[in-house]
Amino acid sequence: MQASVLDIQGIHKSFGNNQVLRGIDMRINAGEVVVLMGANGAGKSTLVKVLSGYHAADHGQMQLAGKPYSPRDAREAIHQGVVTVHQSIDDGVIPDLDVANNLMLDRLTSGAHGLWVSAKKLRQQASEVADAMGLDIDLNARVADLSVADRQMISIARAMAHAPRLLILDEPTSSLSATEAERLFTVIDRLRAQGVAIVYISHRMSDIRRLADRIICLRDGQISGVFDQAPLDLTAAVHAMLGQAINNADIEPATPGAPILTLHNVELAKGAAPVSLSVGDGEVVAFTGLLGSGMSALVETLFGLRPLSSGTMQVDGQPYAPGNVREALARGVFMSVKDRATNGVIGDFNIADNMTLPFLKAFTRGAFLSARQQRASTEQMIAQLGIVCQSHADSIGTLSGGNQQKVMIGRWLQSPSRVLLLDEPFQGVDIGARQDIGRHIRATAKGRATLVFVSELDEAIEIADRIIVLHEGAIAGEQSNRDIDLNALVAQASGKA
Amino acid sequence: MALVVYFSLAASGFANPRSAVFVLQSVAITGILALGVTTTLVVGGFDLSIGAVATTSLMLAAYCMVVLEQPAYVAVAVCLLMGAFIGLINGLLIVKFRIPDLLATLGMMFLLIGLQRIPTQGNSIATGMSLADGSTAEGTFSAAFLWLGRHRFDLILERLIPVPVVVFVLIAVAIWLFLGFTRHGRLMYAIGSNERATALVGAPVERYKIAAYMISGVTASIGGILLAARLGRGDIASGNNLLLDSVAAALIGFAVLGAARPNAFGTAMGALFVGILLQGMTMMNAPYYTQDFVKGAVLVVALMFTFYLSSRRGQSGRH
Amino acid sequence: MALVVYFSLAASGFANPRSAVFVLQSVAITGILALGVTTTLVVGGFDLSIGAVATTSLMLAAYCMVVLEQPAYVAVAVCLLMGAFIGLINGLLIVKFRIPDLLATLGMMFLLIGLQRIPTQGNSIATGMSLADGSTAEGTFSAAFLWLGRHRFDLILERLIPVPVVVFVLIAVAIWLFLGFTRHGRLMYAIGSNERATALVGAPVERYKIAAYMISGVTASIGGILLAARLGRGDIASGNNLLLDSVAAALIGFAVLGAARPNAFGTAMGALFVGILLQGMTMMNAPYYTQDFVKGAVLVVALMFTFYLSSRRGQSGRH
Amino acid sequence: EERPAPFDAPEDVTIALIRYISTGDFFQAYLSGVEAQAAALGVNLRVLDSRQDAALQADMVDQAIALGVDGIIIQHGLPESMKDAAQRAVEAGIDVVAFDVEVDNPAIPQVEQSDYLLGELALEQALADNGDRFTAGYVYVPGIAPLDRRNAAWEDFKDAHPGVTEAAVFGTLDNPIANSVANQARAVIQANPMINIFFAPYNEFAAGVKIAVDEMGLGEDIAIYSADISTSDIAAMREPGSPWAATVATNPTVVGEVSVRTLALLMAGEAPGQQVIVPPTLITQDFLNDNAITNMETLSENMPQFSHAEVALADWLPLPER
Ligand SMILES: Nc1ncnc2c1ncn2[C@@H]1O[C@H](COP(=O)(O)OP(=O)(O)OP(=O)(O)O)[C@@H](O)[C@H]1O
Numbered sequence A: 001m002q003a004s005v006l007d008i009q010g011i012h013k014s015f016g017n018n019q020v021l022r023g024i025d026m027r028i029n030a031g032e033v034v035v036l037m038g039a040n041g042a043g044k045s046t047l048v049k050v051l052s053g054y055h056a057a058d059h060g061q062m063q064l065a066g067k068p069y070s071p072r073d074a075r076e077a078i079h080q081g082v083v084t085v086h087q088s089i090d091d092g093v094i095p096d097l098d099v100a101n102n103l104m105l106d107r108l109t110s111g112a113h114g115l116w117v118s119a120k121k122l123r124q125q126a127s128e129v130a131d132a133m134g135l136d137i138d139l140n141a142r143v144a145d146l147s148v149a150d151r152q153m154i155s156i157a158r159a160m161a162h163a164p165r166l167l168i169l170d171e172p173t174s175s176l177s178a179t180e181a182e183r184l185f186t187v188i189d190r191l192r193a194q195g196v197a198i199v200y201i202s203h204r205m206s207d208i209r210r211l212a213d214r215i216i217c218l219r220d221g222q223i224s225g226v227f228d229q230a231p232l233d234l235t236a237a238v239h240a241m242l243g244q245a246i247n248n249a250d251i252e253p254a255t256p257g258a259p260i261l262t263l264h265n266v267e268l269a270k271g272a273a274p275v276s277l278s279v280g281d282g283e284v285v286a287f288t289g290l291l292g293s294g295m296s297a298l299v300e301t302l303f304g305l306r307p308l309s310s311g312t313m314q315v316d317g318q319p320y321a322p323g324n325v326r327e328a329l330a331r332g333v334f335m336s337v338k339d340r341a342t343n344g345v346i347g348d349f350n351i352a353d354n355m356t357l358p359f360l361k362a363f364t365r366g367a368f369l370s371a372r373q374q375r376a377s378t379e380q381m382i383a384q385l386g387i388v389c390q391s392h393a394d395s396i397g398t399l400s401g402g403n404q405q406k407v408m409i410g411r412w413l414q415s416p417s418r419v420l421l422l423d424e425p426f427q428g429v430d431i432g433a434r435q436d437i438g439r440h441i442r443a444t445a446k447g448r449a450t451l452v453f454v455s456e457l458d459e460a461i462e463i464a465d466r467i468i469v470l471h472e473g474a475i476a477g478e479q480s481n482r483d484i485d486l487n488a489l490v491a492q493a494s495g496k497a
Numbered sequence B, C: 001m002a003l004v005v006y007f008s009l010a011a012s013g014f015a016n017p018r019s020a021v022f023v024l025q026s027v028a029i030t031g032i033l034a035l036g037v038t039t040t041l042v043v044g045g046f047d048l049s050i051g052a053v054a055t056t057s058l059m060l061a062a063y064c065m066v067v068l069e070q071p072a073y074v075a076v077a078v079c080l081l082m083g084a085f086i087g088l089i090n091g092l093l094i095v096k097f098r099i100p101d102l103l104a105t106l107g108m109m110f111l112l113i114g115l116q117r118i119p120t121q122g123n124s125i126a127t128g129m130s131l132a133d134g135s136t137a138e139g140t141f142s143a144a145f146l147w148l149g150r151h152r153f154d155l156i157l158e159r160l161i162p163v164p165v166v167v168f169v170l171i172a173v174a175i176w177l178f179l180g181f182t183r184h185g186r187l188m189y190a191i192g193s194n195e196r197a198t199a200l201v202g203a204p205v206e207r208y209k210i211a212a213y214m215i216s217g218v219t220a221s222i223g224g225i226l227l228a229a230r231l232g233r234g235d236i237a238s239g240n241n242l243l244l245d246s247v248a249a250a251l252i253g254f255a256v257l258g259a260a261r262p263n264a265f266g267t268a269m270g271a272l273f274v275g276i277l278l279q280g281m282t283m284m285n286a287p288y289y290t291q292d293f294v295k296g297a298v299l300v301v302a303l304m305f306t307f308y309l310s311s312r313r314g315q316s317g318r319h
Numbered sequence D: 001e002e003r004p005a006p007f008d009a010p011e012d013v014t015i016a017l018i019r020y021i022s023t024g025d026f027f028q029a030y031l032s033g034v035e036a037q038a039a040a041l042g043v044n045l046r047v048l049d050s051r052q053d054a055a056l057q058a059d060m061v062d063q064a065i066a067l068g069v070d071g072i073i074i075q076h077g078l079p080e081s082m083k084d085a086a087q088r089a090v091e092a093g094i095d096v097v098a099f100d101v102e103v104d105n106p107a108i109p110q111v112e113q114s115d116y117l118l119g120e121l122a123l124e125q126a127l128a129d130n131g132d133r134f135t136a137g138y139v140y141v142p143g144i145a146p147l148d149r150r151n152a153a154w155e156d157f158k159d160a161h162p163g164v165t166e167a168a169v170f171g172t173l174d175n176p177i178a179n180s181v182a183n184q185a186r187a188v189i190q191a192n193p194m195i196n197i198f199f200a201p202y203n204e205f206a207a208g209v210k211i212a213v214d215e216m217g218l219g220e221d222i223a224i225y226s227a228d229i230s231t232s233d234i235a236a237m238r239e240p241g242s243p244w245a246a247t248v249a250t251n252p253t254v255v256g257e258v259s260v261r262t263l264a265l266l267m268a269g270e271a272p273g274q275q276v277i278v279p280p281t282l283i284t285q286d287f288l289n290d291n292a293i294t295n296m297e298t299l300s301e302n303m304p305q306f307s308h309a310e311v312a313l314a315d316w317l318p319l320p321e322r
């Protein structure tokens, strides 16, 4: 039996009269990766925040390495060796500082660093931290100029740099591509070997399969299952977390109607083979690919965020070359953007206002907004997408990450579109909800072309009629979603096909 | 508010319609300016130039009528255009040149303070003043213009409600409805909270931001017009405290009703609050220097409660 | 800067060591205040109370010496303590009570403006003034205290560098080193950019924010002490202009060297820039109202270039 | 002795002082004069302070009317905004006196400290000390009524004395005024080394110029002539080697007393006259030194014409105690 690092008993936490954690007991051992599974809003992040000193528990005890542990803030937790990478990526980096400073931020907080910051020493130590994680980012770049994936990697690299006693990772891979995720896993393996206790939260089955020594399932703020017999029974774990089995409903690819969106010889990256494709009425097409595959380029060109470099596009047979977002919207091209915190969520608004934001005009009666109609529309979406909340008037900031994501998707499903673009729509969404949303999207697919951009193959398979793989700006493969050849897709994505 | 009750008891003659109107009248102009600032606060900006826009408008109105001998409606129109134009420039500096709002509007403030004095070499404008070419200015403030500052409508009592109060109330209601209940207002709040996300739902963010500064410029110029109409001359020294007092009103407005965000109703209440406080203290014969002290103390204490309590409530909040 | 060259040519007597020192002297006090504001800007805050802290310190120093007949070092110590204390209160209001910074420091500003007048019922403080109890104040500004405002150190020329300039330079260097090159400074920038993330890596965010306001309070009180030593009397003044000018200097500092963020070196340069401009214009006999105009115009144009260019460069930016 | 109505029952009499401006020693001293004289009469005093908000000041007149006061003193303000308000007060049957604001109303006596005379006396002293050939720096901010009136004296003086050259005009009301003016004055002296006289007709201006002159070590070569005085000005004028040669002032406390007495006469039905002028006094550095004067009180003791003005008097009218 390994040494116990963290013991918790009877942890309760509620926000107002919303009881989020209702008596959690668990024990985490040295050199073990414990995966916390739970539907969106189950209370995982709340538990993490209690462990890391961000929230205080209402009741319950915690012991760290046998000694009572009740951190009052992040500082105390870190001093006792509990290091956390939070779910919200923006909570992990300082946009106005450069990469080197971001990587070294936690060391700056300790007196051990000395008073004066030597730029040279800082850079040197930062590059050590970066190397340990296999990070290849210019240390002088301002973090504000980096992609979300890079930011995520920076906060992970910083947390993993010095073997803590307990490392908590809350959905660290939600914005990472497969290659980056694999680098993360290697480092996790190394830390595990060094005897670090690790709590890992993810909705990605592939992560869980790869890492878990033990799975603890959380449902409605209580532990609903613990799995530690190898091989881990994932199906049972999913059942425990959702309270029901999920049926891997096989997709019956629909026959596409008349083409709505066509691309002809569009160049996505310099020197790459031009892309031509067509998406028909009622069809759901998933695009997937690794970093630099040109997915962003495609999405941004389609939504008017990037000028069309060459070639032509058509919507409903009419030439389409949007110069900005508004022109795209005017043609019925909607997009749910990725990275909701920076690009989607209006933090000061409640759910209803967030949901109806693009279509406020439709909710205007006379000169004024009709709060009643906003509410009606929002409540309908909350029901359809299974958003876990107290009411439509909840502030968006109080929702769990996955539920915020559902609001972001719901936003664009309220009104019929011609082309619906969903860029990483499942960031942080649990498997059960993912399937519900997938079903909803497929059910309403008639009358529009739906393009889904995902970096996880699983997600593509769950939703699409057709899967297109991009590699370095060109189409590397295409399959109808029936009798999928997974190996071929993986090979095409990595350019080995 | 408890304040009203307290002063009613403490100072005889505090609680009557005339007294209420005095308070309204004394806060009308600051309040109008504060409403403009509120609009810029909503889009996440700030307008430091309002005080200067108001005094520029005051001087411009006087210049139009006294030196250029134009009728009232021309003076009013010119001032409103000027306000809109300054707002446009502020907006462009912020949106197109990416100058931080405080900085852009501070520069504009200095610029205007200088500019408004150049045509008259720093002198106040009054009928009969001598001009640079040796002649004297013959124009006058027309009765129609002075009406704007001095007429009082009958309501219950005869000649009770002065025009500036009516204008203040109208603007407050208009901005309250606009910000709170139209889609434009909602989008402006969205811009203030997450500009990028708002742009990605197709809102013309730059245009809204410019519009906010234009609204602020126009309201400030209205404030200036009313001030000119009340004073009956282009006095350069007036309007010194307009900026700070209206910023105070707008910021106090955050706290009203625990909204913790800029809102027109709160701003109007904030302005009133300060007005009642000062009026009450004046009636109680408090020396002028204690008024600043009490204003500050009440402000701090009131805000301590509001924000402390609201942060307890939504502990998690944005923080 | 081109400015220096221009004025040297245009106004004889502009370019010589004495003249340079005059410029430094005239910006020393604003500059010191601006450095404090810079510190609060770094942690993402803002301190509107500096002008009032400075004038309170001015009155307090005078009160200590003239009315309480204390020696210079006591007066200085009391003022510095007062500055630190006000900074502490500001910090606590912002950190513990979650009052927005603008609001908390605005309240403090009003409070202080009132407070500083209460002990003397709104009168200035000077030796020989009569006190409330009918006696006259017998204390004087001691020579040691006046030395702070008036002594000049020899450097190249005899009696060239006044004490306030030395203090300004020392504070500027200290704050520049502190913000730019110590871990505390780096964490303060981190707080300004993303407070929550900084807290989550274990930095004592609240303590740093309070410290920033305390630094600001202390620098403002130093400014006030130097002002008292220069004036040799406790003048009633609002300090509004001190506030605006030092905010201007701090904000112009953003643009210096294209840093686009608050920094002590930029602030010192910003203060100097404004000083050179005003000094040059006064020497050329420009009327005072053109000075504000030119100050505003130069500010706006300089910033247009800086920010427009820097936004071109890092186009991708945060936007 | 018998006092005329309504002062036979002074505790039932309320008068209001409606102020345009209050910050500063002058205004504070004025208020103390008003208070002292009101107390001597035994009437109630209500002070309404508009803090340089001319529009508010006009409202305050209405407010005073609504409060039912018996007499009003208007202290400073803008003629345009006060004219109508003052007329309303008169129509309401209230006795009104104006101090230093032209309300153009035959029913309202005007108490004045003659700013023109103030400027003129100071300039005459400059002439007496320096002859009629000198180069002057002039501190002026237009748009402020008393400064504008003092400016008229300066303009007339220049016309009358062609030997006087005006080398530079500057000035600012940026707070703290003395500090800002000192910065300007230094630049001016540097650019115009021939200046030997400063005309700074406002004590804050003079204090600023003095700081600049001291800092440049030119105390021997430059003389400052100003208007107004306060305790701290006395100290500044008496510093060894001080360039501040003379100032001309009316005692603000006396002006305050005169304002109340004028109102009292009016209320008692005795005609105080359309204009009540409080004469200014010349105060030179030598006089201060010779009499070892340290503050306003000792100045008053040594200069009877400064401590009391022989205007607006009546047998029944009690004067404040000295
Ligand atoms: N600050 C808060 N104020 C009010 N309610 C909150 C707050 N934070 C979380 N909640 C509520 O607590 C519940 C659990 O949220 P939590 O973030 O822990 O979920 P989660 O398991 O991490 O979900 P996800 O998988 O979507 O990240 C949700 O119902 C959420 O609305």
Ligand SMILES: Nc1ncnc2c1ncn2[C@@H]1O[C@H](COP(=O)(O)OP(=O)(O)OP(=O)(O)O)[C@@H](O)[C@H]1O
Pocket (backbone or CB within 6 Å): A149, A177, A268, A269, A270, A289, A290, A291, A292, A293, A294, A295, A296, A297, A298, A473
């Ligand atoms: N702003 C830009 N300027 C020039 N080239 C760019 C720019 N952004 C991307 N590229 C290039 O375009 C190609 C496609 O990049 P893109 O960002 O679309 O990748 P991606 O597959 O979307 O990656 P991810 O999914 O991780 O965001 C790459 O060769 C990249 O270097």
Ligand SMILES: [Mg+2]
Pocket (backbone or CB within 6 Å): A044, A045, A046, A087, A170, A400, A401, A402
């Ligand atoms: Mg979560």
Ligand SMILES: [Mg+2]
Pocket (backbone or CB within 6 Å): A292, A295, A296, A297
């Ligand atoms: Mg990309």
